[in-house]
Amino acid sequence: MTGAVLSLLRADIPVDPSSPDARRWIGDELAKPEYQTAKPTWFDLASKAVQDWIASLFQGPGGDAGPVLLLAVVLVIAGLIVAAFFIFGRPRVNRRTADGRRSLFGDDDIRTAAQLRHSAASAAAAGDWVVAIEEQFRSIAQSLDERTIVTVSPGTTATEFAHRAANAVPAERERLLDAARAFDEVRYLGRPGTEARYQQLVALDQRLQEARPQLFGQQPVAQGGGVR
Numbered sequence: 001m002t003g004a005v006l007s008l009l010r011a012d013i014p015v016d017p018s019s020p021d022a023r024r025w026i027g028d029e030l031a032k033p034e035y036q037t038a039k040p041t042w043f044d045l046a047s048k049a050v051q052d053w054i055a056s057l058f059q060g061p062g063g064d065a066g067p068v069l070l071l072a073v074v075l076v077i078a079g080l081i082v083a084a085f086f087i088f089g090r091p092r093v094n095r096r097t098a099d100g101r102r103s104l105f106g107d108d109d110i111r112t113a114a115q116l117r118h119s120a121a122s123a124a125a126a127g128d129w130v131v132a133i134e135e136q137f138r139s140i141a142q143s144l145d146e147r148t149i150v151t152v153s154p155g156t157t158a159t160e161f162a163h164r165a166a167n168a169v170p171a172e173r174e175r176l177l178d179a180a181r182a183f184d185e186v187r188y189l190g191r192p193g194t195e196a197r198y199q200q201l202v203a204l205d206q207r208l209q210e211a212r213p214q215l216f217g218q219q220p221v222a223q224g225g226g227v228r
Contacts, residue, residue: 109138
């Protein structure tokens with residue numbers, strides 16, 4: 001740019017470029033607004049410096065960005081996991097919603113085992129064996145969940161729940177599996193249900209409530225979801 005200015009000056013005014021006047025004229029020329037606006041601002045210089053620094057991070061010793069890029073991705077993922085841990089807390093099996101609802105047998109429910117038993121008894125008194133069997137089986141699952149013997153989470157079927165409960169109460173394995181079949185029959189197969197089936201579930205529920213804790217042993221907690 002300086003050479004161009006000198007050429008212009010030489011064309012208009014015969015001067016010696018090495019003289020003080022020539023240098024002053026050059027300074028005056030470069031001070032004009034059109035030259036000043038073309039100069040990079042402090043923000044332009046800072047941005048360029050940051051860009052150069054970031055680019056240098058992704059360049060290995062031999063100019064290969066692969067290892068550095070992989071490390072950066074791992075660090076970002078680890079940071080996101082840590083952030084999620086602090087924001088949402090430790091993941092919990094069978095997490096309930098803010099209003100206390102949880103998935104139980106494919107339905108959202110907030111009732112306790114005692115409330116489910118009462119609902120089953122009311123349905124039985126009205127001769128509605130379908131509802132009585134469904135509610136009584138729900139009370140069995142909810143009771144085991146309340147006692148932290150078997151955890152019920154969204155997605156588990158009645159049969160899966162029965163198998164997991166049987167691992168904690170081996171003596172009741174066959175009756176638990178039969179209870180699951182009774183639940184599936186009235187809920188999914190359109191069977192009418194019977195009083196005898198309902199009474200079998202009531203008897204099973206009572207035996208599970210009366211069983212001593214040591215009978216459950218140190219069995220793994222059931223994973224999966226609310227029984228459907």
